[in-house]
Amino acid sequence: MRSLSSLCRSSWLSRTRREAPHSILFSKTLCTDNSDGVQSSRIKIFDRHFRRKQLDRAAWLMRSKDSFVDTVAENLLDRLEDCKKTFPTALCLGGSLEAVRRLLRGRGAIERLIMMSTSHDMVKLCRDAEHGIQSENIETSFMVGDEEFLPVKESSLDLVISCLGLHWTNDLPGAMIQSRLALKPDGLFLAAILGGETLKELRIACTVAQMEREGGISPRISPLAQVRDAGNLLTRAGFSLPGVDVDEFVVRYPSALDLVEHLRAMGETNALLQRNTILKRETALATAAIYDSMFAAEDGTIPATFQVIYMTGWRDHPSQQRAKRRGSATVSFQDIHKQFGSES
Amino acid sequence: MVRGSIKLLKDAGSGLSKTLSEILVCPLSKQPLRFCEETNSLVSDSIGVSFPIKDGIPCLVPTDGKALDLEADNTIKPEDAVTSSVEHEADRGGSH
Structure with a gap:
């Protein structure tokens, strides 16, 4: 978060140098949150409305x-096999x-699965894909909802699973607390971010190219949680027996343009509130060249x-x-060490 | 419009699956929802907002909700209710 604010500040500075009187107005027009004053008390980093559109696209x-997404989902679902417990009612976020x-393939003995996304088109796509996987006896229902405002009754779920979605929430602790409240006692929260x-x-590459071509930078990539934050998040949200682990994937692409194409297909492109809506062709090509x-x-x-x-x-x-x-x-502990610790 | 349907979500023939109708609540107030047959929507009486059901998929994103035009029988203004419940939510979600 600190990196974001410093990024913003530097982009502001670069703008004020050139067009002093308009700079503040200009950056205001980039924010779309002035329409509803309801949430102004919270910090808003991401444009949730735009994120919805991106998921639609x-x-x-x-x-x-998608081999990357499939690997992550597979890895996440694999954790269900480590539990002896079954999860009759599950919510997938x-x-x-x-x-x-x-990829569920009957893991976790899920009987009732609820699929939720903020994008109507995404939910519809899942519903249409459902006909292909009728063999399992999972009663699947669908709804459109926001992770930040989880429309689920308290203590009603055995499992909340979220695959690569929660890093787009403005209020990640809030979303996690709501997930915890929606869980039954001894319910499991599983998330990949x-x-x-x-x-x-x-x-x-973006930073270098923008500095070179435009003389300033604007946030192109979201601020993301660090590993050490993840544990704190879980504890802060009140989960017991928190566990965090990290996987690093290096995906190879023919060119930077293919990377962006892939990000677009995952709906993972820039949805920052303070994003620069203009991307010059020159800068984009420079980014690709620098990346290369x-x-x-x-x-x-x-x-x-x-x-x-x-x-x-x-x-x-x-x-x-x-x-x-x-x-x-x-x-x-000394006695224990005397008893067992002699060989080590 | 509102008074026309008294049925609660649980026993309504809403076309929603049983699982959904059992667990769904208002995203803002976390209070039970009521199915309104006339408008094919889910109504949260506590804040006076209706959420549409599109293609059998309930849309419970707060920005999708429409504030109901409550005339005589309810004194709470929808805007006030939404604000207060959001604040309530923020309190519950821990301070920032």
Whole structure:
């Protein structure tokens, strides 16, 4: 978040230098949140309305099988197999709905699945794809909803799963708290979000190209959560037994344009509130050229890093293991060490 | 329009799946929703907002909701209700 604000500030500075009286007005027009004063008390980073449109577009652009998304979804669902518990009622949030549904294959013994996305087209796409996967006995229902305003009754779900969607929420702790409240006691929250290392090459290339061609920079890539934040987020949202782990994928593309194409198909393109709505052709080409010259491999392909943070948390339940009260131990660690620690 | 349908969401023939009608609540106030047959929408009485059902998919994004024109029988203005519930939500969601 700090990096975003510094980015914004520098773009402002660069603008004020050239067109002093209009600069503030101009940046105001980039914000679309002045229409509703309802949420003004919160920090808004992302344009949720625009994000919705992007998901609508992504629903049309989406490839039938996206190996990156499929790997993440597969990895996330794999965690269900580690639990002895079954999850009769599950809610699948945001992001890559279709991949989660397709790859579920009866894991977690889900009986009732609710698919939710902010994009109507995305939900419809999933519903149409449903006919292909009728073999499983999962009663699937669909709704359009916002992760920040989860329309789900308290203590009604056994599982909340979110694959690559929550990094677009303005209020991630809030969204997670709402998910926790929607869970039954001992319910599981599983989420995959993109982490701060994601697209670092593109971040660098964009910055260099913009500096070179436009003499200033504007935020092109969202601020993303760091790994250390993820654990704090889980604890802050009140989940017990929090678990965080990280995967880094390097995807190779023929050129930077293919990378952007892929991002578009995933609905992961810039949806920052303060985004610059104008992208000059020259700057775009310069970005691609810089990307190529700085990072290209010998075979001419360019790498793009995706860092995925997986978060696991449970809603409190008396049956869960927990640390004992401080000072309640009856055996000293030294004795334990004497007994067992001789070989190490 | 509002008074016409008294049925609660649970026992309504709303075309929504049983699972959905059991768990759905108003996204802002988290209060139960009521199915309105005339307008084919879900109504949140606590804040006076109706959410449309498009192609059998309920749209519960707050910006999709339409504030109901409450005339005599309800004294709360929809705007006030939305604001207060958002603030309530913000309180629940922890301070920033």
